[in-house]
Amino acid sequence: xxxxxxxxxxxxxxxxxxxxxxVSKFYLSQDGTxxxxxxxxxxxxxxxxxxxxxxxxxxxxxxxLMIIAGLIQPSQGRVIVQDKDLRDAxxxxxxxxxxxxxFPWRTAxxxxxxxxxxxxxxxxxxxxxAQELLQLVGLAGFExxxxxxxxGGMQQRVAIARALMRSPSLLLMDEPFGALDxxxxxQLNLELQQISLQSKSTIIFVTHSIAEAAFLSDRVIVMSGxxxxxxDTIAIDIPRPRPIELITSDRFGTWVQHLRHALDHSExxx
Amino acid sequence: xxxxxxKKTLGDAIGRIPILxxxxxxxxxxxxxxxCFAIPxxxxxxxxxxxKKVLSDFTSGLIFPHLYVTLVEVIAGFLLACIFGISIGAAxxxxxxxxxxxxxxxxxLETIPKVAIAPLLIIWAGFGIHSKIITAAxxxxxxxxxxxxxGLKTVDPRRVLLxxxxxxxxxxxxxxxxxxxxxxxxxxxxxxxxxxSIIGAIVGEFLGSARxxxxxxxxxxxxxxxxxxxxxxxxxxxxxxxxxxGLRQFTRRFAFWSKGPGGGSV
Numbered sequence: 001x002x003x004x005x006x007x008x009x010x011x012x013x014x015x016x017x018x019x020x021x022x023v024s025k026f027y028l029s030q031d032g033t034x035x036x037x038x039x040x041x042x043x044x045x046x047x048x049x050x051x052x053x054x055x056x057x058x059x060x061x062x063x064x065l066m067i068i069a070g071l072i073q074p075s076q077g078r079v080i081v082q083d084k085d086l087r088d089a090x091x092x093x094x095x096x097x098x099x100x101x102x103f104p105w106r107t108a109x110x111x112x113x114x115x116x117x118x119x120x121x122x123x124x125x126x127x128x129x130a131q132e133l134l135q136l137v138g139l140a141g142f143e144x145x146x147x148x149x150x151x152g153g154m155q156q157r158v159a160i161a162r163a164l165m166r167s168p169s170l171l172l173m174d175e176p177f178g179a180l181d182x183x184x185x186x187q188l189n190l191e192l193q194q195i196s197l198q199s200k201s202t203i204i205f206v207t208h209s210i211a212e213a214a215f216l217s218d219r220v221i222v223m224s225g226x227x228x229x230x231x232d233t234i235a236i237d238i239p240r241p242r243p244i245e246l247i248t249s250d251r252f253g254t255w256v257q258h259l260r261h262a263l264d265h266s267e268x269x270x
Numbered sequence: 271x272x273x274x275x276x277k278k279t280l281g282d283a284i285g286r287i288p289i290l291x292x293x294x295x296x297x298x299x300x301x302x303x304x305x306c307f308a309i310p311x312x313x314x315x316x317x318x319x320x321x322k323k324v325l326s327d328f329t330s331g332l333i334f335p336h337l338y339v340t341l342v343e344v345i346a347g348f349l350l351a352c353i354f355g356i357s358i359g360a361a362x363x364x365x366x367x368x369x370x371x372x373x374x375x376x377x378x379l380e381t382i383p384k385v386a387i388a389p390l391l392i393i394w395a396g397f398g399i400h401s402k403i404i405t406a407a408x409x410x411x412x413x414x415x416x417x418x419x420x421g422l423k424t425v426d427p428r429r430v431l432l433x434x435x436x437x438x439x440x441x442x443x444x445x446x447x448x449x450x451x452x453x454x455x456x457x458x459x460x461x462x463x464x465x466x467s468i469i470g471a472i473v474g475e476f477l478g479s480a481r482x483x484x485x486x487x488x489x490x491x492x493x494x495x496x497x498x499x500x501x502x503x504x505x506x507x508x509x510x511x512x513x514x515x516g517l518r519q520f521t522r523r524f525a526f527w528s529k530g531p532g533g534g535s536v
Binding site for chain 2: 066069070071090093095097099101103104105114115117118119146147148
């Protein structure tokens with residue numbers, strides 16, 4: 001089947017948004033043994049791509065995302081994000097965690113404004129931008145609600161709007177819909193596709209849902225666990241926008257099977 | 271909207287009837303017991319006797335100067351405890367170095383019953399109002415300090431990650447995330463602290479003072495005016511409950527998201 005050579009060939013002229021070279025991460029466990037969370041990870045993410053990192057729980061995919069965000073230091077290897085070595089500076093990214101991590105003392109609008117406040121935007125600047133973003137994630141009219149007045153899906157939409165606040169060239173999402181029910185999840189997948197098409201951000205999306213990865217991604221990085229390694233990189237060349245009916249089509253089924261095969265294969269290998 | 275509100279308060283009032291019945295029942299049993307067993311007034315007066323005394327303390331105005339002095343001691347002590355508890359707590363919670371060199375001593379000091387220090391404070395600060403304020407502050411200081419430190423140390427690590435990913439400065443992280451995060455903790459501590467500062471003020475007055483509710487208790491005890499002592503207890507209870515309710519209002523307003531003790535999710 002198609003593999004990474006195609007996508008790299010298509011985009012190799014542009015400089016990547018993010019490039020990892022032989023990145024490894026070790027921990028010392030409590031009894032002093034070395035635990036390898038990630039081993040020899042090399043990958044690049046091209047501008048405008050939607051890349052999923054797919055793997056079983058505990059394969060280190062979240063750790064990988066935190067390393068790209070600059071929030072965890074790798075033990076070995078080099079990480080370059082936006083043409084800068086992560087050892088020198090934190091990257092300009094937007095990040096969405098599994099839980100919304102909203103501040104309960106702030107309204108939806110004030111939560112979205114937070115990143116603007118931190119860089120010292122004026123009140124008028126950030127208010128306008130935050131209102132537009134809430135509209136983009138379908139929450140117009142909910143500006144003055146507090147997080148405890150919003151459903152889980154709505155809270156996660158606020159978190160996405162907040163992550164987009166500084167128009168980051170790279171959006172990192174760590175199983176953002178993992179805690180939501182299936183219906184909400186499907187709806188948000190559709191909207192996320194819409195948002196990614198509109199904002200033209202590069203997105204790295206961590207998930208353990210095969211269907212989610214297949215539906216959303218241009219490219220899926222398949223990982224195996226213990227130690228976390230990249231088993232395969234698979235390009236999904238279904239044109240966008242992808243309608244929700246796609247997930248019941250045979251064509252989509254083929255992709256899902258292909259991913260599942262890569263994943264199962266990696267499990268056996270590990 | 272207002273109709274809904276009235277309905278709710280009415281429902282609340284009906285819900286409180288059993289609570290009120292407990293009180294009425296207790297008072298009836300108390301009054302009956304005092305009369306049946308002919309307990310002398312200088313041992314245990316009945317509720318009717320005590321309420322007469324409460325009323326006469328009020329109408330004669332005798333209670334107010336004492337109430338005022340104690341209230342000033344309690345509030346001043348409480349505010350001092352807040353200032354020192356929050357600032358020292360914040361310093362310890364934010365600086366691992368300060369925590370290392372100070373916190374063990376604070377934990378050790380916490381085990382000393384602070385009221386036992388009150389006699390020393392009388393020696394150092396005299397029989398006036400200052401020694402009572404310091405005693406009240408000292409007792410109320412510890413729960414505030416300990417809760418501020420605990421609150422800062424248990425801040426949700428995901429919030430820390432978020433602030434780091436936004437490249438927030440240390441000060442921004444403190445002002446926009448850590449400080450608001452500890453408010454529920456802090457307000458729960460303040461509710462305890464205000465009661466503690468009443469204890470401090472009263473103990474201080476017991477040890478020697480001409481005015482204040484605590485000194486009034488001692489004076490009335492000396493003249494075996496037991497109903498009078500109960501009357502003072504009544505006014506102390508009113509003061510404690512009012513301060514506590516006031517703080518809860520404050521919590522409801524400034525930490526409205528809290529579900530913790532006194533969080534005011536009502």
